[in-house]
Amino acid sequence: MRTLWRIIAGFFKWTWRLLNFVRELVLNVFFILLVLVCVGVWMQLSSNIAQSTARGALLLDISGVVVDKPSATSKIGTLSRQLLGASSDRLQENSLFDIVQTIRQAKDDRNITGIVLDLKNFAGADQPSMQYIGKALREFRDSGKPVFAVGDSYSQGQYYLASFANKIFLSPQGIVDLHGFATNGLYYKSLLDKLKVTTHVFRVGTYKSAVEPFIRDDMSPAAKEADSRWIGELWQNYLTTVAANRQITPEQVFPGAQGMLDGLRKVDGDTAQYALNNKLVDSLATSAQVEKVLTKQFGWSATDKNYRAVSFYDYTLKTPSDQGSAVAVIFANGAIIDGQETPGNVGGDTTAAQIRDARLDPKVKAIVLRVNSPGGSVSASEVIRAELAAAREANKPVVVSMGGMAASGGYWISTPANYIVANASTLTGSIGIFGVINTVENSLSNLGVHTDGVSTSPLADVSITKSLPPEVQQMMQLSIESGYKRFITLVAQSRHSTPEQVDKIAQGHVWTGQDAKANGLVDSLGDFDDAVAKAAELAKLKQWHISYYQEEPSFFSMMLDSLTGSVRASLPEALQAFLPAPLASAASVVKAESDKLAAFNDPQNRYAFCLTCANIR
Numbered sequence: 001m002r003t004l005w006r007i008i009a010g011f012f013k014w015t016w017r018l019l020n021f022v023r024e025l026v027l028n029v030f031f032i033l034l035v036l037v038c039v040g041v042w043m044q045l046s047s048n049i050a051q052s053t054a055r056g057a058l059l060l061d062i063s064g065v066v067v068d069k070p071s072a073t074s075k076i077g078t079l080s081r082q083l084l085g086a087s088s089d090r091l092q093e094n095s096l097f098d099i100v101q102t103i104r105q106a107k108d109d110r111n112i113t114g115i116v117l118d119l120k121n122f123a124g125a126d127q128p129s130m131q132y133i134g135k136a137l138r139e140f141r142d143s144g145k146p147v148f149a150v151g152d153s154y155s156q157g158q159y160y161l162a163s164f165a166n167k168i169f170l171s172p173q174g175i176v177d178l179h180g181f182a183t184n185g186l187y188y189k190s191l192l193d194k195l196k197v198t199t200h201v202f203r204v205g206t207y208k209s210a211v212e213p214f215i216r217d218d219m220s221p222a223a224k225e226a227d228s229r230w231i232g233e234l235w236q237n238y239l240t241t242v243a244a245n246r247q248i249t250p251e252q253v254f255p256g257a258q259g260m261l262d263g264l265r266k267v268d269g270d271t272a273q274y275a276l277n278n279k280l281v282d283s284l285a286t287s288a289q290v291e292k293v294l295t296k297q298f299g300w301s302a303t304d305k306n307y308r309a310v311s312f313y314d315y316t317l318k319t320p321s322d323q324g325s326a327v328a329v330i331f332a333n334g335a336i337i338d339g340q341e342t343p344g345n346v347g348g349d350t351t352a353a354q355i356r357d358a359r360l361d362p363k364v365k366a367i368v369l370r371v372n373s374p375g376g377s378v379s380a381s382e383v384i385r386a387e388l389a390a391a392r393e394a395n396k397p398v399v400v401s402m403g404g405m406a407a408s409g410g411y412w413i414s415t416p417a418n419y420i421v422a423n424a425s426t427l428t429g430s431i432g433i434f435g436v437i438n439t440v441e442n443s444l445s446n447l448g449v450h451t452d453g454v455s456t457s458p459l460a461d462v463s464i465t466k467s468l469p470p471e472v473q474q475m476m477q478l479s480i481e482s483g484y485k486r487f488i489t490l491v492a493q494s495r496h497s498t499p500e501q502v503d504k505i506a507q508g509h510v511w512t513g514q515d516a517k518a519n520g521l522v523d524s525l526g527d528f529d530d531a532v533a534k535a536a537e538l539a540k541l542k543q544w545h546i547s548y549y550q551e552e553p554s555f556f557s558m559m560l561d562s563l564t565g566s567v568r569a570s571l572p573e574a575l576q577a578f579l580p581a582p583l584a585s586a587a588s589v590v591k592a593e594s595d596k597l598a599a600f601n602d603p604q605n606r607y608a609f610c611l612t613c614a615n616i617r
Contacts, residue, residue, distance in 0.1 A: 056298045056308030057148075058106045058315060061118040064092030066099065066125035066133070068372045068403055069333040069550060071343040096129045097528070097548075102315055103136040107143045113298060115140060116309060117149040117165055124157040126372070126404025127234060128423035128513075131241065132527050137164040146297070150290050153177065159280075160238065163245035169290050170281040175271035178254050178280075181235045183227055183612050187213045196442035200468050202477045203434035204484035209508065210408075210611040211434045226509055227612055230427060233512045237425045248279050324543030325365040327535050328358035331550060332369060332384065335609070336376030336409045338601050346373055348380025352387040354549040359391040364547065366397045366539035368531050369417070375408025375609040377602035378433060378483055382412070385490070389416040397538035401531030402426045402522070407510060407610035411521070412487060415494040418538055421531040422513035422522040429516055430610040431491060432508030433483040435476055437605055441467050476605070483606050495520050510610060 070093035106112040115137070125133075141147055141164075149162035152171040159176050162168050170176065192199055192214065199214045209223035219227075239250035246253070255263065260274075267273040275281045285293070294307040301308040334345040341347030358364045369388060375381065392398045400406070400414040402422040407430035414420055422428060444450065444465060455461035458469035488502040495502070497520065505511070505519045516522045524530070536544050 055111045055113055056301070056310060057114045057116045057294070058102070058112045059116050059118060059309040059311045060099075060103070061121065061311055061313070062094055062099065063121035063123075064094055065123045066094050066096050066129050067333060068096055068129070068370055069331040070095050096125070096132060098317065099133055099312070100136045101317055101320075102312055103133070103140055105317060106315070107140045107145065112145070112310075114146045114148065115165075116294060116307075117147065117162055119149070119151055119154070119158040119161060122158050122161070124155070127160070127238065127425040128402075128404050128527070130157065130160050131423065131425070133161060134164040134241070134245075135527065135529075137161075141166060148294065148297075150294075152287075156238075160242060163242045167283065168281040169283050169285050169293075170272055170275055172272050172284045172286065174275075174284075176275040176280045178260075180254070181231050181238075183231060185213060185219075185611060187217045187219075189213075189215055189217045192438070196440075196446050198439045198442060198467065200437045200439070200473060200476070201434070202436075202473075202480040204432055204481055204508075210607070210609050211436055213611070214436055214438075223612070230510050230512050230515070233514065234425050234427075237512075246279060252278055253280065320545060322545050322547075324545055325539070325541050326361070326363045326547040327532055327539070327541070327544050328361070328364045328367045329532070329546055329548050330354050330358065330367065330369050331548075332371045332373050332410065332413060333403075334373060336373055336380045336384070336413070338377050338380045338383075338603065346376070346380070346384075348377065348383040352383045355384070355387040355391055358547075358549060359387075359394050359396060364396065365541055365544070366399070366535035367391055368399050368401055368528075368535050369414070370401045370403060370528065370531075371406040371410050371414055372403030373407075373410035373413075374405050374611070374613045375410050375412070375430065376607060378409065378412070378606040378608050379602050379604060381409035381608060384413040385416055388413065392416050392418060397535055399531045399535040399538065401528050402428060402513065405610070405613045407613045408432065408508075408608035410610075412490065412608055415490045417494070419524075419531075419534050420522040421524055421526045421534060422516055423527060424512065424514040424525050426513035426516070426522075427510055427610070427613045428513060429505070429509055429511035429519075429521060430608075430613065431487055431502070431506035433480050433487060433606055433608050435480050435605045435607065437468060437476070439464055439466065439468055441465055479604060480606060483608075487608065491521075510613060 103115070106115065137147055146167070147165040149165035149168040151158065151162065151169070151174065153174040154162055154170070154176045156178060159178065189199075201211045201215055203211050209220065209226075212220055212223060236250070239253050243250045243253050251259075254260075263274050263278065264271065267277065272281075272284050276284055291307060294309075297307070299308040300306075330351065332346045332351055336346045336348060338348050341350035355367065355369075358367050367388075388398055397419075398417045400417040400420045402410075402414070402420065404423075404426065406414055406422065406426060406428045411428055411431060441451070451463065451465040453461075458471045459475075461469055462472055485499070488499045488506050491497070491502045491506070492499045505521070511519060511521065513522060513525055517525055524534075532546060
């Protein structure tokens with residue numbers, strides 16, 4: 001007995017020692033991390049002070065993607081990136097408005113004598129966002145300060161920004177990879193059939209193609225026709241902007257596949273020489289030659305052993321003035337889901353609460369809702385719309401600024417606005433509703449598993465393991481049709497039209513901003529600056545400032561995101577190194593599709609969502 005107690009006591013003693021060891025280890029790790037952060041802050045501040053007094057270039061070395069509202073907006077996010085390494089750069093999110101503000105501040109900074117666009121790690125952004133950055137770059141150029149673009153190669157997104165530079169350098173072995181736009185989605189009807197999953201689809205709208213992946217193995221002719229129209233307009237807008245920047249013709253920018261082949265044959269397949277001959281770039285130069293040119297322009301930094309420049313990530317932004325009344329800017333960035341906001345998604349409750357705070361704040365005289373969303377839950381969209389309508393009824397002008405997308409639910413939440421501003425390349429409309437319910441009774445039956453029971457009514461007998469009762473299917477279709485009628489009625493009231501007229505341009509049809517303007521779905525074409533100016537005009541403000549409404553993540557959550565981001569960045573890369581390129585690409589597509597489906601949490605299974613809007617590549 002004594003031996004038994006000794007064993008038990010020994011077990012608890014060593015367990016306690018192990019717990020103490022783990023506790024001390026965790027505390028020590030956090031302590032070391034805190035010390036590193038403090039040292040990093042000090043080094044960052046010292047670096048900023050030194051850089052602010054040195055004349056040189058602003059190095060716009062954007063790493064990752066540009067979005068309206070990054071998951072981490074604080075400068076501590078940048079600091080954690082520096083402390084924990086740069087392995088997650090390709091996953092990094094950058095604020096569009098921070099980039100534009102940085103360029104505009106640099107324009108008036110006497111210590112900044114030019115800009116260098118180093119875009120090798122720039123992963124992309126939607127066209128309206130890049131055009132907004134380009135506008136700021138053009139303002140910078142107009143001030144008399146030069147803009148240089150340097151790169152070994154340029155993707156389409158990288159080249160779009162590079163085209164705003166005074167001079168573009170390209171490596172002698174490089175390429176300007178222009179190929180056009182395409183949409184690409186997964187279709188799983190055959191998969192669902194093989195798994196014996198029964199898909200119940202409910203929709204309204206000829207062009208509401210979001211449900212097609214569940215019921216087809218390819219894109220329907222109607223969806224192809226509609227998508228071909230808007231994707232062609234986006235490509236034409238791209239070519240027109242680049243051609244104007246380079247002072248050449250759109251045909252010279254992209255002469256078509258055969259034209260490019262003919263041009264490449266003339267230079268024996270030399271892609272860099274082809275780019276130079278067609279005036280896509282100004283000079284072919286090695287990195288050493290580019291460094292020499294930039295050193296002559298900006299001077300030499302003995303500390304950095306490079307031309308004198310300060311990175312976009314190290315350039316300190318001044319705190320904007322808070323004089324005058326406030327124009328509240330609220331973001332709806334990502335898929336719209338019920339409940340609280342999650343990274344990359346619009347939480348219906350979170351966004352509605354922000355609108356309510358702005359409505360009740362006496363300092364806020366107008367509201368700008370920045371929408372960059374393919375839509376999502378009808379229930380969550382209505383929660384946001386209702387709160388925005390309440391703000392307008394409280395005599396606070398509401399202006400919607402549409403970014404890359406404001407489709408389906410993204411347009412639903414825009415309907416209460418006094419005024420809607422869209423970019424010519426914004427994807428909007430997609431006015432339609434659908435519902436999808438999958439049941440697995442046949443899958444289970446094939447495995448020899450069956451389900452049975454009793455119920456007081458067919459409406460109570462709803463389960464994923466049973467076939468959907470006919471009464472439930474009919475009620476679901478009625479609910480979808482009712483939601484669609486509600487949708488087009490809201491649009492009709494907002495746009496001073498009739499439901500019948502709206503129905504003709506609805507039916508799930510996706511429109512570009514310029515077509516939406518022609519169809520009366522938006523009021524004017526412009527950018528974020530135009531939307532803010534319109535809000536101030538409607539509120540009759542002479543002096544005002546912007547107040548951004550967004551939740552700052554905690555320090556520890558940002559550190560955790562940085563750590564997990566590094567893991568996410570390195571692990572897939574390591575695994576994909578062993579996969580053929582097509583399989584690695586397919587894996588990323590599958591993950592993207594699953595992320596979209598995971599955002600579907602409407603309590604009534606009703607969605608106003610545009611799947612194809614986000615599938616451009």
